[in-house]
Amino acid sequence: MPVPSHRQSFLRQFWVLPRPAKTILVGTFCARFASFMIWPFFAVLMARNFGTSIAELGVVFSLSAFAALIASPVSGIIADKLNRRAIMLISALSILGLYSVLAFGRDEQIYFAVIVGMSVANGALEPLLRSALGDCAAKDEDRPLLFHIRYYLVNIAGALGPLCGLWFANQNSNFAFLAGAVAYAVLALCIMKSVAPSIVVSDREEMPISTLLKTAVVDRLFLTLFISNFFLVILYAQIDEPLTFFLMSLETPDINGIIASINVTNTSVVLIVHLFLMKWLVELEEHKAILAAFFFLMLGLLVIASNRSEVRELWLVAIALATLAEIIAMPLFATVVDRTAPVRLRNSYMGLYMLSNAGAAAVPFAAAMVIERIGGGPLFLTSAIMCVPVAYLGFRLLSATRQREKIAEQAS
Structure with a gap:
């Protein structure tokens, strides 16, 4: 796989991607831009407009996160069984409608309901946007890129979105929600243009969904990635809403x-690393990658x-370390899951x-x-200690999996 060494080569590789891949990526960028523009400021907006307490915010964000997971x-x-494109369009159009409701709604309960509804959508x-992108790969070697x-x-959107969101937040304007609705309208158009209704498979690959789900449950590599990511996101999540709550408690x-600086710092570190260290990231072995990831996360949590x-500068240093x-971890896990899935x-x-x-x-x-x-x-402090x-x-899990893969390769 060719690895970009600077911004220009990266853009050249983007332009030579298949048209469906580029269309999906453009739609994803627009949707994530809207999310980064609005979601980081929800807690502050509701506390300011409705006097919503930190505890109430914690409940609604946790409830919405669980709803999204289900x-x-x-x-x-x-x-996998029916029409993927229809599900994607319904989800995108639902979010479009909910952003429109926020643009004109003035009630705290409406905000609570919309946050949960958008999380579900x-x-x-x-997952369907990710699998649709994976379908655009002609061969496994194309998936990492x-x-x-x-x-x-997504991280460019993360850099630009909070800056726009900061302006809207300081102006106390609801026009940001209308901009979010427009972004999801673009995503819906991209889905219509680029996503097939279902994955095309041969008769040999066609089998009952229940049988295929059993395959996922007994897939040791999949379970290894699942367990590693489960604990990683718990600790990494401390720098999202909990950090905002911490700043609010400190007045x-x-x-x-x-908040805007934190999001921009997060994205800036990602963009710099992608431009100059992508080759190292792609070639880094999984078990070594997980150690490096938790090491940097532990340092970031300790700084906080x-x-x-x-x-102020120490908050940003902590975010930079956690972003490493x-x-x-994040692109690595997504690539391996997409590559190994039937x-x-x-x-x-x-x-x-x-x-x-x-x-x-x-x-x-x-x-x-x-x-x-x-x-x-x-x-x-407790979160930092738990990283060890x-x-x-x-x-241990990834090392054992790697050893089994080497033995299997030698046996074949």
């Missing part, structure tokens, strides 16, 4: 500016826990893999309770 495998299984949509480009574009000045003076963990089960595999985010779903509520009672310092045993577990 929707992901359900949509994947249904898509996004949960149903995300597709998913790295996807990851790269940090210019909190909107800090120790920043008692609320130095993200860029090592063709007829690709949507289901992606949906089931999304369940590995279940641990993060409870994080906003649990973190809100801890922060309100004993503060954020102990929360982030979890890294060891992931290393």
